[in-house]
Amino acid sequence: MENLTYRHKAKTRAPGDKPLALVGVVASGNLEVLVERVLPDTDCEVAIATTAKGFGDVWAAVVSDFVERRSPGGLRLSINDGGARPDTVALRLSQAVRSLEEGR
Amino acid sequence: MRDWSRDGTARDERVAAGRVLARGKAVHRDDAAKLLEALLKPGDRVCLEGDNQKQADLLAEALTRVDPAVVHDLHMVQSGVVLPEHLDVFESGIAKRLDYSYSGPQAARVARMLFGGKIELGAVHTYLELFARYFIDLTPHVALIAAVSADRDGNLYTGPNTEDTPTVVEATTFKNGVVVAQVNEIVDRVPRVDIPGDRVHFVVEAGRPFYVEPLFTRDPGAVTETQILTAMLAIKGIYAPYAVKRLNHGIGFNTAAIELLLPTYADRLGLKGEICTHWALNPHPTLIPAIESGWVEQIHSFGSEVGMDDYIRARPDVYFTGADGSLRSNRAFCQTAGLYACDMFIGSTLQIDLAGHSSTVTTSRVAGFGGAPNMGSDPRGRRHPSAPWLKAGREADPDAPAPLRRGRKLVVQIGETFGDGNVPLFVEKLDALNLAEKLDLELAPVMVYADDTTHIVTEEGVANLLLCRSPAEREQAIRGVAGYTEIGRGRDRAMVERLRARKVIQRPEDLGVDPLDADRSLLAARSVKDLVHWSGGLYAPPAKFRNW
Numbered sequence: 076m077e078n079l080t081y082r083h084k085a086k087t088r089a090p091g092d093k094p095l096a097l098v099g100v101v102a103s104g105n106l107e108v109l110v111e112r113v114l115p116d117t118d119c120e121v122a123i124a125t126t127a128k129g130f131g132d133v134w135a136a137v138v139s140d141f142v143e144r145r146s147p148g149g150l151r152l153s154i155n156d157g158g159a160r161p162d163t164v165a166l167r168l169s170q171a172v173r174s175l176e177e178g179r
Numbered sequence: 180m181r182d183w184s185r186d187g188t189a190r191d192e193r194v195a196a197g198r199v200l201a202r203g204k205a206v207h208r209d210d211a212a213k214l215l216e217a218l219l220k221p222g223d224r225v226c227l228e229g230d231n232q233k234q235a236d237l238l239a240e241a242l243t244r245v246d247p248a249v250v251h252d253l254h255m256v257q258s259g260v261v262l263p264e265h266l267d268v269f270e271s272g273i274a275k276r277l278d279y280s281y282s283g284p285q286a287a288r289v290a291r292m293l294f295g296g297k298i299e300l301g302a303v304h305t306y307l308e309l310f311a312r313y314f315i316d317l318t319p320h321v322a323l324i325a326a327v328s329a330d331r332d333g334n335l336y337t338g339p340n341t342e343d344t345p346t347v348v349e350a351t352t353f354k355n356g357v358v359v360a361q362v363n364e365i366v367d368r369v370p371r372v373d374i375p376g377d378r379v380h381f382v383v384e385a386g387r388p389f390y391v392e393p394l395f396t397r398d399p400g401a402v403t404e405t406q407i408l409t410a411m412l413a414i415k416g417i418y419a420p421y422a423v424k425r426l427n428h429g430i431g432f433n434t435a436a437i438e439l440l441l442p443t444y445a446d447r448l449g450l451k452g453e454i455c456t457h458w459a460l461n462p463h464p465t466l467i468p469a470i471e472s473g474w475v476e477q478i479h480s481f482g483s484e485v486g487m488d489d490y491i492r493a494r495p496d497v498y499f500t501g502a503d504g505s506l507r508s509n510r511a512f513c514q515t516a517g518l519y520a521c522d523m524f525i526g527s528t529l530q531i532d533l534a535g536h537s538s539t540v541t542t543s544r545v546a547g548f549g550g551a552p553n554m555g556s557d558p559r560g561r562r563h564p565s566a567p568w569l570k571a572g573r574e575a576d577p578d579a580p581a582p583l584r585r586g587r588k589l590v591v592q593i594g595e596t597f598g599d600g601n602v603p604l605f606v607e608k609l610d611a612l613n614l615a616e617k618l619d620l621e622l623a624p625v626m627v628y629a630d631d632t633t634h635i636v637t638e639e640g641v642a643n644l645l646l647c648r649s650p651a652e653r654e655q656a657i658r659g660v661a662g663y664t665e666i667g668r669g670r671d672r673a674m675v676e677r678l679r680a681r682k683v684i685q686r687p688e689d690l691g692v693d694p695l696d697a698d699r700s701l702l703a704a705r706s707v708k709d710l711v712h713w714s715g716g717l718y719a720p721p722a723k724f725r726n727w
Binding site: 137169170 | 403404405408596597601637639662663668686687688693694697
């Protein structure tokens with residue numbers, strides 16, 4: 076098990092009003108993301124617990140692109156990873172942010 | 180005085196030698212190897228019908244049993260190297276040289292035998308290219324073919340898997356060659372005549388069905404959310420803006436996902452009747468929901484697919500069928516249709532380099548090409564206009580005068596940035612180049628050349644290479660959709676953002692594709708069983724796909 080945490084500044088507050096959401100499942104090749112609106116509007120934190128060791132640089136790249144593209148201001152995302160591929164991680168992160176918008 | 184009919188005389192001698200074993204045209208299956216020994220001469224060019232699907236398996240097995248002292252150094256010219264027997268004949272010296280197109284299941288052994296010097300390779304061809312050479316410089320002396328049934332005169336019924344047979348027989352018989360057909364059974368009257376009997380010299384009754392390789396069945400249960408996302412990007416980023424009506428799909432899961440999104444996602448976008456109406460396509464089970472929902476006008480097929488026969492029979496307005504009601508496929512005609520009459524090819528690949536060359540060859544697997552290179556190439560002989568073709572031509576060369584501007588075929592490579600076993604789709608150097616170096620080949624086996632590739636779609640977005648104006652832009656457009664592979668992480672971020680502003684790269688958020696839609700509930704069928712339900716019970720999937 077490896078634990079990684081990344082903190083970023085976001086351009087804007089994540090849209091929507093929901094306080095939290097959970098997407099994905101913990102399984103081999105998959106991951107679960109808990110997203111909570113608990114930080115100041117310009118902050119974003121991503122905390123990862125992963126079974127696959129040694130992929131810190133890929134996680135850093137995925138998280139950095141995610142913050143740039145989705146601007147998740149105010150969110151803390153907690154990830155339970157079962158060794159998912161980067162494309163699955165990126166998809167789950169964007170799903171987590173979308174899940175906080177109204178009406179979904 | 181020159182003798183102008185030496186070939187005909189030689190053919191008559193071969194046939195006479197074979198007749199010793201025949202009653203009429205029929206030869207008993209126990210005598211099949213003896214028949215081949217009587218017909219074949221060392222160095223002959225032989226087409227042992229190995230198609231993409233249908234296999235002359237009895238004759239293939241018989242050929243492994245001929246005496247190598249009598250029959251040796253054959254030059255095999257066949258599109259598919261599929262059965263172990265197709266390579267066994269090279270181990271024993273019965274065959275020496277090989278010209279072919281596709282070797283899916285035998286890809287690893289072909290690679291080993293090429294490196295071991297057991298096979299002298301002519302070339303790995305595209306289908307139409309090999310068929311063309313049958314009529315110019317690779318005309319078979321003897322063709323060993325497969326059909327469902329024959330009558331006493333040798334008229335053949337090929338059933339739904341006609342595939343390569345008419346082309347092989349045409350080239351062989353009309354140039355003084357000998358045609359031997361294995362058939363499941365000899366009957367009084369064939370259901371329809373696919374091959375006229377005067378083109379067939381010998382018939383061997385196998386007493387059992389020939390082997391058919393099920394190649395086009397993709398289990399919807401195995402479609403991933405990333406593939407669904409990628410499929411949505413393709414539909415919204417390419418199918419819709421170009422209004423692609425006439426097309427061919429590859430056989431991978433990415434295109435299967437697109438087929439399963441037509442009645443759901445594409446319907447929601449209002450695209451029914453606007454896209455995907457006319458197809459050059461094998462009978463893909465995953466297209467059943469779109470057909471049943473009224474999306475599809477017509478489909479011409481290269482071959483058939485295991486389990487689809489009854490469904491096809493019940494949908495004659497959609498498929499090409501004979502007077503007997505069963506599918507009539509034809510690989511040469513369908514490849515031609517895919518080349519000239521389709522506006523788009525979209526398919527998966529194993530490796531894409533920084534220029535956009537694409538290959539399925541790795542140093543341990545020489546799989547050949549399948550239909551992709553003909554479908555996935557821009558036909559320079561095309562002259563009829565269509566909206567997608569003209570739009571693509573305009574994007575590639577906006578300043579040329581319209582009446583003199585060639586259109587462009589849309590050639591789309593689609594895939595996830597990481598494939599099976601987390602192998603990256605994008606590479607600095609294709610394995611095909613390493614193979615060419617090791618085997619001292621003049622030409623690397625490239626499936627789709629960079630100058631034919633117009634778009635690359637991954638879960639990261641759509642790259643439109645038609646809009647690139649320099650090799651540097653092209654490289655960054657490819658890196659820009661290469662995700663977190665080494666290639667993707669090596670991108671020039673500023674240039675990628677400039678390309679995005681010009682819509683050379685379009686991300687999911689640029690196209691308004693909602694990541695929450697990337698869910699298996701969006702698939703029109705989520706299992707093989709769902710496909711059976713959609714077909715009204717007419718689709719009969721092979722046993723390995725029945726998991727209920």
